[in-house]
Amino acid sequence: MTRRIHLNAFDMTCAGHQSPGLWRHPDDRSHTFHDLRYWTDLAQLLERGGFTSLFVADVVGLYDVYRGGPESAIRDGIQVPVGDPTLAVSAMAAVTEKLGFGITVSLTYEKPYAFARRFSTLDHFTGGRVAWNVVTSYLESAARNLGLEVQVPHDRRYDVADEFMEVVYQLWEASWDDDAVLLDRDKGVYTDPAKVRPIDHHGEFFDVPGIGLTEPSAQRTPTIFQAGASPRGVAFAARHAEGVFVTAATPETLAPRVATLRRTAAEQGRDPASVKVFALLTVVTAATDAEAGDKYEDLRRYVSLEGALTLYGGWSGLDLSTLDPDEPLRFAETDAIRSAVEQFTTADPTREWTPRDIAEHIGIGGMGAVVVGGPQTVADEMARWVDVADVDGFNLAYAITPGSFSDVVEFVVPELRRRGLLPDEPEGATLREHLYGSGHARALPDHPAAVHARR
Numbered sequence: 001m002t003r004r005i006h007l008n009a010f011d012m013t014c015a016g017h018q019s020p021g022l023w024r025h026p027d028d029r030s031h032t033f034h035d036l037r038y039w040t041d042l043a044q045l046l047e048r049g050g051f052t053s054l055f056v057a058d059v060v061g062l063y064d065v066y067r068g069g070p071e072s073a074i075r076d077g078i079q080v081p082v083g084d085p086t087l088a089v090s091a092m093a094a095v096t097e098k099l100g101f102g103i104t105v106s107l108t109y110e111k112p113y114a115f116a117r118r119f120s121t122l123d124h125f126t127g128g129r130v131a132w133n134v135v136t137s138y139l140e141s142a143a144r145n146l147g148l149e150v151q152v153p154h155d156r157r158y159d160v161a162d163e164f165m166e167v168v169y170q171l172w173e174a175s176w177d178d179d180a181v182l183l184d185r186d187k188g189v190y191t192d193p194a195k196v197r198p199i200d201h202h203g204e205f206f207d208v209p210g211i212g213l214t215e216p217s218a219q220r221t222p223t224i225f226q227a228g229a230s231p232r233g234v235a236f237a238a239r240h241a242e243g244v245f246v247t248a249a250t251p252e253t254l255a256p257r258v259a260t261l262r263r264t265a266a267e268q269g270r271d272p273a274s275v276k277v278f279a280l281l282t283v284v285t286a287a288t289d290a291e292a293g294d295k296y297e298d299l300r301r302y303v304s305l306e307g308a309l310t311l312y313g314g315w316s317g318l319d320l321s322t323l324d325p326d327e328p329l330r331f332a333e334t335d336a337i338r339s340a341v342e343q344f345t346t347a348d349p350t351r352e353w354t355p356r357d358i359a360e361h362i363g364i365g366g367m368g369a370v371v372v373g374g375p376q377t378v379a380d381e382m383a384r385w386v387d388v389a390d391v392d393g394f395n396l397a398y399a400i401t402p403g404s405f406s407d408v409v410e411f412v413v414p415e416l417r418r419r420g421l422l423p424d425e426p427e428g429a430t431l432r433e434h435l436y437g438s439g440h441a442r443a444l445p446d447h448p449a450a451v452h453a454r455r
């Protein structure tokens with residue numbers, strides 16, 4: 001039987017996110033991302049639809065691999081202009097009660113001490129509804145503008161990341177007792193100094209001797225999201241991630257990867273079921289299959305194939321303009337997202353992908369699959385992904401926003417609820433409880449953050 005399905009909405013503080021060119025569609029509002037109302041309206045829509053969280057992607061660089069420069073990214077609006085992903089969260093939290101917020105921040109360009117304070121503050125302001133999507137970046141253009149000549153090599157980024165996590169876990173979990181803040185007006189004691197301690201961390205990459213700057217928030221450690229897909233990335237995700245974002249063209253090609261991820265989590269002493277896996281999916285839906293098909297044909301007219309190859313250049317590190325558009329792509333190791341190369345080379349031995357195929361696939365919803373159909377068709381397909389690939393839910397990209405999300409809420413959510421696959425609202429008050437049930441606001445005992453826990 002199909003288990004309960006979690007829905008996350010996938011967005012970014014830019015236009016067109018994973019659907020290059022679709023900002024030209026008359027119904028698309030993604031170019032209003034600078035308007036706070038876009039975000040507060042979206043948050044309320046998703047909450048009505050029982051979504052677990054809004055997942056906000058981020059890059060701090062330009063997609064300048066395709067044709068060797070940033071012109072196509074700038075002209076086509078490919079994830080630029082791009083705003084900071086954290087700043088709308090408090091406003092969205094103020095107009096919602098349940099919705100979680102999965103926010104991407106690249107630790108490669110952060111200091112753990114200041115970062116821990118920022119996310120702890122967000123966890124306070126949201127009442128424990130924030131997740132950190134841990135990324136290490138993939139764009140050389142980000143590295144160049146943030147003080148590095150080139151990116152830190154792929155696997156080395158994850159070594160830095162492991163230590164970064166240790167530091168922030170200690171700051172969030174070990175530095176302050178739950179009852180450290182006394183607010184004792186009679187004695188004039190705000191915080192009991194005996195209940196706050198320095199973490200005294202001295203490692204290979206970071207030295208953080210002092211105390212954390214924030215008192216414990218509802219979750220203490222924000223819920224941890226991640227999307228590692230390479231062997232080193234999977235090891236990192238299996239150790240730290242509570243939600244893992246995955247991308248595949250079919251559930252059949254995804255299934256062995258999810259099995260590896262869960263097995264690796266078990267080898268690290270974690271309950272494999274506590275790693276919640278969300279597959280990237282774009283849903284084009286309407287009242288009937290036929291109407292959804294018409295909608296899809298209409299959307300496709302706005303796809304920018306140049307924009308798609310620009311996106312893919314950033315993700316993969318490969319400039320496909322140098323290849324014959326009809327020559328199948330061959331695997332190459334890069335310092336960008338390795339799985340972005342694998343997906344179109346080695347992941348499915350029965351299928352070859354040319355640059356033209358890749359551009360067309362990415363055109364709507366990026367590297368994930370697209371499902372087109374009425375409520376029954378979409379719900380059937382979601383259930384099939386859950387059963388075949390052993391995923392816990394979906395990370396829904398949009399073709400147009402908020403239209404793709406409001407269509408899911410109008411047509412698909414009632415059908416999922418009718419089948420008992422989606423509750424009216426997520427369980428518990430905090431995001432971690434949405435994933436693990438009421439009473440689990442704090443890191444589970446088998447999670448590496450819990451080693452440092454002071455309760």
Ligand SMILES: Cc1cc2nc3c(=O)[nH]c(=O)nc-3n(C[C@H](O)[C@H](O)[C@H](O)COP(=O)(O)O)c2cc1C
Pocket residue numbers: 056057058059104106134135136137138227228229230231232233234245246247280336337338339395
């Ligand atoms: C659905 C999804 C969303 C992602 N979002 C971001 C993002 O917003 N920013 C980022 O730098 N990387 C993002 N990534 C890339 C991952 O952080 C990671 O680099 C990628 O999954 C490949 O894993 P690997 O680094 O182990 O090869 C995302 C990946 C997936 C699958």
